[in-house]
Amino acid sequence: MKKDVLRAQFEKHGFSVSFFDSGKEAARYLAENIQGTSVAIGGSVTVQEMGLFPLLKEHNEVFWHWDVPGRETLKKARTAKIYVTGANAVSETGEIVNIDGTGNRTSQMLYGPEKLYVLVGSNKICPDLESAVWRARNVAAPKNAARLGVKTPCVAAGRCLDCDSPERICHSMVITARPGNGMQAELVFIGEELGY
Numbered sequence: 001m002k003k004d005v006l007r008a009q010f011e012k013h014g015f016s017v018s019f020f021d022s023g024k025e026a027a028r029y030l031a032e033n034i035q036g037t038s039v040a041i042g043g044s045v046t047v048q049e050m051g052l053f054p055l056l057k058e059h060n061e062v063f064w065h066w067d068v069p070g071r072e073t074l075k076k077a078r079t080a081k082i083y084v085t086g087a088n089a090v091s092e093t094g095e096i097v098n099i100d101g102t103g104n105r106t107s108q109m110l111y112g113p114e115k116l117y118v119l120v121g122s123n124k125i126c127p128d129l130e131s132a133v134w135r136a137r138n139v140a141a142p143k144n145a146a147r148l149g150v151k152t153p154c155v156a157a158g159r160c161l162d163c164d165s166p167e168r169i170c171h172s173m174v175i176t177a178r179p180g181n182g183m184q185a186e187l188v189f190i191g192e193e194l195g196y
């Protein structure tokens with residue numbers, strides 16, 4: 001991981017950054033720094049693999065639709081002061097790329113919470129924006145489609161075919177180049193592979 005490059009590029013774009021060797025260490029840091037507030041979590045295999053949800057729940061009100069499924073949880077999540085999500089890809093030039101079906105994750109990365117935390121395993125880092133968009137489309141989305149058990153062509157092909165399937169999971173793709181006005185945003189880089 002090119003820590004100096006990532007720090008320089010993301011700080012230049014107005015993000016703060018932190019680095020950890022493992023998901024466990026990053027989860028401890030987040031649990032120590034997020035206390036006594038409301039937190040929403042986007043759908044994230046990274047969060048799941050880090051075991052973050054139970055730690056955050058000890059000292060916060062946490063809304064996660066992977067814990068309590070349904071639109072009511074998504075609605076409550078929109079009121080949370082803190083938003084935690086994974087990235088589908090980030091670029092060494094300082095951008096975050098996320099694809100979403102419902103739009104809860106992509107929209108809250110743009111506006112709503114006071115602070116956004118984006119968790120980034122080492123497998124998500126790409127040299128530039130073009131390769132980050134390619135990764136989000138051709139690596140993260142097909143793997144998510146397979147996890148969700150939908151019948152989209154990417155599941156068999158292992159790459160995106162820009163389908164018109166009724167079960168298509170890719171409805172929005174957001175490139176976050178800088179935090180929204182008035183929002184703080186931190187990239188939490190983790191030196192191991194996490195999520196898709």
Ligand code: SF4
Nearest residue numbers: 141154160161163170
């Ligand atoms: S657009 Fe369709 S084929 Fe492409 S990754 Fe999304 S679901 Fe798969």
